[in-house]
Amino acid sequence: MQRQWWVVAGVAAVMLWFFISIEPVLMPFFVSMVLAYLSDPLADRLEARGLSRRLSVTLVFSLLSLVIILTLLLVVPILWRQLGQLIESLPVILNWFQSSVVPRIQSLTGMDLSTDIDQMRQTLVDNWKETGTVAATLLSQVSRSGLALVAWIGNIALIPVVTFYLLLDWDVIVGKIRNSLPRKWEPATVRLAGECDEVLSAFLRGQLIVMLCLGVIYAIGLSLLGVRFGLLIGMLAGLASIVPYLGVIVGISVAGVVAFFQFGDWLILLGVAAVFGFGQVVESVVLQPKLLGDKIGLHPVAVIFAVLAGGKLFGFTGVLLALPVAAMIMVVLRYLHEHYKNSTLYDDGVTSIQDKESQ
Known part of the structure; x- marks a missing residue:
């Protein structure tokens, strides 16, 4: 063996x-x-x-x-x-x-x-x-x-x-x-593959659709306000939404500076905030529950680390593979953690001692 x-x-x-x-x-x-x-x-x-x-x-x-x-x-x-x-x-x-x-x-x-x-x-x-x-x-x-x-x-x-x-x-x-x-590995491998498919499909399909919808909402809203570079800022904010809250932070900062410099009026900042606030409401109420749910489970810090590490190791190809690989690694780690919690290494003798003390 x-x-x-x-x-x-x-x-x-x-x-x-x-x-x-x-x-x-x-x-x-x-x-x-x-x-x-x-x-x-x-x-x-x-x-x-x-x-x-x-x-x-x-x-x-x-x-x-x-x-x-x-x-x-x-x-x-x-x-x-x-x-x-x-x-x-x-x-x-x-x-x-x-x-x-x-x-x-x-x-x-x-x-x-x-x-x-x-x-x-x-x-x-x-x-x-x-x-x-x-x-x-x-x-x-x-x-x-x-x-x-x-x-x-x-x-x-x-x-x-x-x-x-x-x-x-x-x-x-x-x-x-x-x-x-191998026949003895097939059940566990198929189970892991199914979980990886759920995570990847939720992330790749769901997150891409969320990013696209947010980019369109931001771009249309900023364009209706008359903000210069509205399409560019909106789409960049949508792409940055791959990390939770990063898109709205980047978008509202850049759009706010551009809008204030263009109009010279503090009231325009309220319009910019309303556009990104509407996008956040749509994401929280409609997009996230319908498209993503709780299937991904990738922490924002893990997303940032995966992208940077993938780009450092394998260049542009690494950036493309970073998040799918990170999602699959997360599934495998959850599987190993489950087996670890059920192993004697985790509670060897402790449970029996606690049971005796309680008696």
Whole structure:
């Protein structure tokens, strides 16, 4: 038995080393796995209604492609334009902050912040000037490295192809993996896999929908108020909502500064607060209970740590995998903790002694 565990540990170590070694080429495959995992339930529902698997997958894949293409054509250009306008406005906002806010802070606290603000403003202006040449520098480097350009385009082109075939054979792959498990491990593994699927489906599907809905609510509300960069700030706040309360903190801070600088009226801050307050009410009353419930259980600190650790270890691929892996690790730790509480290591002899003392 001990030898078998050593074999399992050795195989796992070799697989981990292999994946780390080929990490640069894994990104399109991991993206495809996530897309196939998110789309499989819809394909299963269409298949249950009498459609063939191939036709179901084709319909789901076409719908997914249409959503992605429309997003790239309609939303991304607006976000990119607003991002450029926001970067251009930052030096002006910082100058206003230095001339209007800093003197009041100095009069109230006696702290001299002018030197720090000057350094911050100079650094911001220098970096802003440099950002104008980023695209040109990137294009020049790509043009000098045709092989890198071909590899990048190839990775992007692989995503729809791999996604289609993974989605087509998803149930077959899952069935073969289950049949390959050792028979004595299958019940526990299937149970853990089911719990992991509940957590992942709640997080990936539910949290993504919550983030999207909040981003839309914030973007529409800020745009109706006439706040500049409303779409950009709203969508960024929606993305930041992956960590509880981080989205509303970031969004209301940035939107408040931009709105006050734009209108020069303190009353506009009440409108900004109302937009984000409405988003929080919708999230608490409708989105969280309906889409997430209590299935995730990932602490906000664990979310932050997982994202930072994944990015540090595996780059962009690690960021993509951080939260799903953290969710699965959480399920496994709960399973081990349950076994630990039922083991003799936890209460060996203590329970019997307490029973005797009570008698």
